Amino acid sequence: MKLVIISGLSGSGKTVALHTLEDLGYYCIDNLHVGLLGAFGRHITDTGMTEEVRYAVGIDARNRPEDLARFAQILQELEAQQIHSRILFLTADDDTLLKRFKETRRKHPLSGPERTLAEAIARERELLAPILARADLTVDTTATNVHQLRELVRERMQLGKRSLSLLIQSFGYKHGVPTDADFVFDARCLPNPHWEPALRPLTGRDAAVEQYLQNQGEAVAYLEQMQGFLDQWIPAFERENRSYLTIAVGCTGGQHRSVWLAEQMHRHFRGQREGVTLRHRELT
Incomplete structure (x- = not known):
């Protein structure tokens, strides 16, 4: 740089x-x-x-x-x-x-x-x-x-010459869609932990919520297909010399489903490349 x-x-x-x-x-x-x-x-x-x-x-x-x-x-x-x-x-x-x-x-x-x-x-x-x-x-x-x-x-x-900086971000649709995202995935179709009283105060980073979503076949299939899509197309952006890519995942409030998906994707891509950042917009 x-x-x-x-x-x-x-x-x-x-x-x-x-x-x-x-x-x-x-x-x-x-x-x-x-x-x-x-x-x-x-x-x-x-x-x-x-x-x-x-x-x-x-x-x-x-x-x-x-x-x-x-x-x-x-x-x-x-x-x-x-x-x-x-x-x-x-x-x-x-x-x-x-x-x-x-x-x-x-x-x-x-x-x-x-x-x-x-x-x-x-x-x-x-x-x-x-x-x-x-x-x-x-x-x-x-x-x-x-x-x-x-x-x-x-x-x-803080990037090397040919590194692609990948930001994975969760958000809540009720607070607006990030305008700086390159890809936006909508997780509102997935089973919502919010309707489970014991899970409502937790977030997608908590083990109980993670276990709940991993037991939902729809959520697992959504994650696998999303990762497969990005595994295929991120290299195409790198070939075009893109330096930055932002992946946004949203659910209703940005607390459960989108957070869990973002955490799983961060874990997946961090094992493959450098320069992977995770951000949960609605969590402080």
């Missing part, structure tokens, strides 16, 4: 992500003008960049629209300099961003007397669309706190 570019919506956690990479030993620059990326690439190449030196830059919407529109061309210029970049894009839903700005009383960089906060967020999404389109990894921080985001960045950005 030569260069990490961090971008995304204001209030989504870009500063947290950049500081996390700094703690990991990256040389970080925040709010770099996108038009200077090429010059920055030439500088680090001319100074004898080695494999041990890692760089990260933050780019936000405080750029000229015409420069942001040239983002794909700028990336090509970096590649021509033998600088291989990975792009991390952070986002969140509008309601969450509005709440964060109101709670912190921060001013959105694009808001002003003639533009409301909601309009500023919408304009920012529009301006950053060229970067989002080229993102290697998109992280939705709507349901992620600061500590979880730091851990996620640490786990997913």
Whole structure:
């Protein structure tokens, strides 16, 4: 990994992500003008960049629209300099961003007397669309706190050159489907431990729930078919040089069935490859 570019919506956690990479030993620059990326690439190449030196830059919407529109061309210029970049894009839903700005009383960089906060967020999404389109990894921080985001960045950005980072995530449909998932599996068709009084307060990580689901033929068949599908198709993504893949498994509340399936898949893939991360979105 030569260069990490961090971008995304204001209030989504870009500063947290950049500081996390700094703690990991990256040389970080925040709010770099996108038009200077090429010059920055030439500088680090001319100074004898080695494999041990890692760089990260933050780019936000405080750029000229015409420069942001040239983002794909700028990336090509970096590649021509033998600088291989990975792009991390952070986002969140509008309601969450509005709440964060109101709670912190921060001013959105694009808001002003003639533009409301909601309009500023919408304009920012529009301006950053060229970067989002080229993102290697998109992280939705709507349901992620600061500590979880730091851990996620640490786990997913420490990769070898040809490693694929696989995130397996459970979630509850009643809290919304993760927007950053590459594959989404719906486990609501499976027998629900919630309706067993003794199992209701437990989670899919508890032995009693695990035993209950392992005794359900439908649940075992679902798991085996899901694993078989992913065993077949994950290598195809690796052949296309994908660096990140997110597998999301959902049930109604994100407590029993999806957690059990995610745990089983994490165990399965961890035995095959490095860079496998497990996250239970609804469990704290």
